[in-house]
Amino acid sequence: xxxxxxxxxxxxxxxxxxxxxxxxxxxxxxxxxxxxxxxxxxxxxxxxxxxxxxxxxxxxxxxxxxxxxxxxxxxxxxxxxxxxxxxxxxxxxxxxxxxxxxxxxxxxxxxxxxxxxxxxxxxxxxxxxxxxxxxxxxxxxxxxxxxxxxxxxxxxxxxxxxxxxxxxxxxxxxxxxxxxxxxxxxxxxxxxxxxxxxxxxxxxxxxxxxxxxxxxxxxxxxxxxxxxxxxxxxxxxxxxxxxxxxxxxxxxxxxxxxxxxxxxxxxxxxxxxxxxxxxxxxxxxxxxxxxxxxxxxxxxxxxxxxxxxxxxxxxxxxxxxxxxxxxxxxxxxxxxxxxxxxxxxxxxxxx
Amino acid sequence: xxxxxxxxxxxxxxxxxxxxxxxxxxxxxxxxxxxxxxxxxxxxxxxxxxxxxxxxxxxxxxxxxxxxxxxxxxxxxxxxxxxxxxxxxxxxxxxxxxxxxxxxxxxxxxxxxxxxxxxxxxxxxxxxxxxxxxxxxxxxxxxxxxxxxxxxxxxxxxxxxxxxxxxxxxxxxxxxxxxxxxxxxxxxxxxxxxxxxxxxxxxxxxxxxxxxxxxxxxxxxxxxxxxxxxxxxxxxxxxxxxxxxxxxxxxxxxxxxxxxxxxxxxxxxxxxxxxxxxxxxxxxxxxxxxxxxx
Numbered sequence: 021x022x023x024x025x026x027x028x029x030x031x032x033x034x035x036x037x038x039x040x041x042x043x044x045x046x047x048x049x050x051x052x053x054x055x056x057x058x059x060x061x062x063x064x065x066x067x068x069x070x071x072x073x074x075x076x077x078x079x080x081x082x083x084x085x086x087x088x089x090x091x092x093x094x095x096x097x098x099x100x101x102x103x104x105x106x107x108x109x110x111x112x113x114x115x116x117x118x119x120x121x122x123x124x125x126x127x128x129x130x131x132x133x134x135x136x137x138x139x140x141x142x143x144x145x146x147x148x149x150x151x152x153x154x155x156x157x158x159x160x161x162x163x164x165x166x167x168x169x170x171x172x173x174x175x176x177x178x179x180x181x182x183x184x185x186x187x188x189x190x191x192x193x194x195x196x197x198x199x200x201x202x203x204x205x206x207x208x209x210x211x212x213x214x215x216x217x218x219x220x221x222x223x224x225x226x227x228x229x230x231x232x233x234x235x236x237x238x239x240x241x242x243x244x245x246x247x248x249x250x251x252x253x254x255x256x257x258x259x260x261x262x263x264x265x266x267x268x269x270x271x272x273x274x275x276x277x278x279x280x281x282x283x284x285x286x287x288x289x290x291x292x293x294x295x296x297x298x299x300x301x302x303x304x305x306x307x308x309x310x311x312x313x314x315x316x317x318x319x320x321x322x323x324x325x326x327x328x329x330x331x332x333x334x335x336x337x338x339x340x341x342x343x344x345x346x347x348x349x350x351x352x353x354x355x356x357x358x359x360x361x362x363x364x365x366x367x368x369x370x371x
Numbered sequence: 372x373x374x375x376x377x378x379x380x381x382x383x384x385x386x387x388x389x390x391x392x393x394x395x396x397x398x399x400x401x402x403x404x405x406x407x408x409x410x411x412x413x414x415x416x417x418x419x420x421x422x423x424x425x426x427x428x429x430x431x432x433x434x435x436x437x438x439x440x441x442x443x444x445x446x447x448x449x450x451x452x453x454x455x456x457x458x459x460x461x462x463x464x465x466x467x468x469x470x471x472x473x474x475x476x477x478x479x480x481x482x483x484x485x486x487x488x489x490x491x492x493x494x495x496x497x498x499x500x501x502x503x504x505x506x507x508x509x510x511x512x513x514x515x516x517x518x519x520x521x522x523x524x525x526x527x528x529x530x531x532x533x534x535x536x537x538x539x540x541x542x543x544x545x546x547x548x549x550x551x552x553x554x555x556x557x558x559x560x561x562x563x564x565x566x567x568x569x570x571x572x573x574x575x576x577x578x579x580x581x582x583x584x585x586x587x588x589x590x591x592x593x594x595x596x597x598x599x600x601x602x603x604x605x606x607x608x609x610x611x612x613x614x615x616x617x618x619x620x621x622x623x624x625x626x627x628x629x630x631x632x633x634x635x636x637x638x639x640x641x642x643x644x645x646x647x648x649x650x651x652x653x654x655x656x657x658x659x660x661x662x663x664x665x
Binding site for chain 1: 422424444445447449451453454455456457458459460464468471472474
C-alpha cells in the first residue's frame with residue numbers, strides 16, 4: 021500500500037497550509053517579527069546619524085611583507101586594518117569604509133576615494149608623515165590611485181546583517197519551538213498514527229516557514245528601505261535566492277535542535293546556543309576583517325555568515341551570481357547535511 | 372472466525388519496571404473488546420504497543436493474521452487518552468486536515484452528525500470543553516472509516532452526561548460493524564460497552580471473558596446493603612458473610628428472598644435497604660484484594 025507521489029504532495033500541502041494558517045493567525049508573533057528589525061535598524065540609523073568618530077581607517081595589504089609608513093600607522097588616531105585580499109580592500113575604499121589603502125607589494129602607491137572627505141584628510145596625513153621618508157632618500161614617488169564608489173554608511177553596511185539576523189531568529193525559533201510544542205502537547209503523537217511520514221511532516225514545516233520568512237524578510241526590507249533608503253546595487257532575484265538558501269539552511273539547523281526534545285526550556289537553550297555565536301561572528305554588527313584568522317575560519321562554519329556576506333556583496337558591490345556562488349554552494353551543502361541529520365534524529369515522541 | 376487482532380505474549384520492560392508482562396488475547400471482528408484495570412495497570416502501554424507508538428520488549432502483534440504494516444495505519448482509528456491538535460485551527464479545519472491525510476475516508480458530513488459536532492465547526496479546538504474535545508478526538512479516530520478503533524480511556528474526566536453521550540456514539544459505531552478496543556477503569560463503562568474483556572493488574576491479565584461469564588464464574592451471590600445504624604445491633608448474630616464499611620454494611624446473599632425474610636424476622640428497619648448484583652469492581656476486588664481506583 022505505497023503512497024503515490026500525488027498523495028505525498030497532498031499530505032505535504034495539507035500540513036503546509038495548516039502550519040501557515042497557524043502562523044498568520046498568531047497576530048502578535050506576526051507583527052513582532054516584522055516590527056522588531058525595523059525598530060533595530062531605526063535605532064541604528066538614529067544612533068549613527070550624528071558626526072562620526074574622528075578616526076582614520078587605513079587598510080594595509082600584505083602588511084608583513086614590507087615596511088609601510090610605520091609613522092602613519094603608529095598614530096593614535098589611525099586604526100589599521102590588514103588585508104590579504106587586495107580586491108576586498110579596494111571595495112572597502114570604494115564604500116568609504118576605509119579612508120586609505122596601502123599595499124606592500126606596490127610601494128609608493130596609495131588608494132583613496134576622492135569623494136570621501138576623510139579619505140582626502142587621510143591622504144594629507146599620509147603625505148605629511150611620508151615626507152621625512154622621502155627626504156631621507158627613499159626613491160619612491162608616491163602616487164595617488166583613485167577609487168570611485170558611492171559612500172556606504174554604517175546603516176547600509178549593517179542592513180544585510182540585521183535582515184539576516186531577523187531571518188536567523190525567525191527560522192531557528194519559529195520552527196524549533198513549533199516542533200517542540202507539537203511534541204509536548206501531543207500533536208506529533210496524533211500525527212504519528214496517521215499515514216504521515218516524518219519526511220512529509222518536516223517538508224511541510226520547512227516550506228511553510230520558508231514562505232513565512234521570505235514574506236517577512238521582504239516586508240522588513242521594504243520597510244527599512246522606505247525609512248533609510250539604503251544602498252542596493254545588485255540583482256533582487258539573486259538576493260532572493262541568497263535569502264531562500266540562507267533561510268533553508270537555518271531552518272534545517274533548527275530541525276536538528278528540535279528533532280527529539282519535548283522541553284521548551286531545553287530547546288530555548290539549544291537554539292540560543294546556535295543563535296548567539298552566529299549573531300556575534302557572522303558579521304551582523306561588525307566586520308571580522310581585523311579578527312584573527314582562526315576566528316574568521318570559525319565564522320565560515322555558520323550559515324548566517326554566508327548569507328550576510330553574499331547579501332552584502334550583492335547589495336553593496338552589485339556582485340553577480342559567480343561572485344557569490346561559493347556562498348550559495350556552501351549554504352546548499354549545509355542545508356543538505358542538516359536535513360539529513362535532522363531526518364535521522366527525528367522522533368515523533370520524546371521517548 | 373479469524374481474529375482481527377491477536378496479541379501473543381506481549382511484554383514491555385521500562386528499566387526496573389515490567390509494565391506489561393506476558394499478555395495474550397484475541398479480538399474478534401465487529402466486537403467491543405475491553406482492557407479493564409486501575410491506573411498504572413499497563414493498559415495504555417499495551418494499547419500504545421498495538422498502535423505502534425511504543426516498541427514492545429517482547430511478544431507478537433498480528434493484524435488480520437499478519438504483522439502490522441502500512442495497511443494497519445490506514446485501517447486503524449485511534450483516540451488517545453490525552454492529546455492535542457493545532458492551536459489556531461477551527462474544528463472544521465482540523466477535520467478537513469485529518470480527512471485529507473487518508474486515501475480511504477469517512478463521509479465527513481455523516482461523521483459530523485454522528486459525533487454531534489455541527490454547532491462546534493467554527494470554534495477553535497482550544498476553546499472546546501472536555502466533552503466537546505473528546506467528541507472531536509472521537510471523530511478524528513473515525514475519519515479514515517477504520518476497521519478497528521482504539522479508544523484509550525475515552526470518558527476519563529468527563530461529566531456523566533458527556534460520558535453517556537460518548538457511550539451512545541460507541542454503540543453506534545459498534546452497530547456499523549467496527550471493531551473497538553477500549554481501555555477504561557470504569558467498570559460500568561466496560562459492562563455496558565464491552566462484549567469481551569480482560570482485566571489487567573500490574574501488567575498481567577487476571578481475568579478474561581465476557582462480563583456476564585466472568586461475573587457468573589466468580590459470584591453466586593447478590594449484595595444486600597443497609598445503613599450501619601439500622602443493622603449494627605444484629606451484626607454479631609448474622610449468619611452470612613458481610614462487607615463492612617464506615618456507614619454501610621453489605622450482606623453477601625445467596626437468596627434475596629431468604630435474606631429479606633431473615634431481616635424481617637429480626638425486625639430490622641429496612642428503610643435503607645438496597646439490593647444489587649455483583650459488578651466488575653467487585654470482581655476486581657475479589658481477584659486482587661484492592662479496588663480499581665486505588
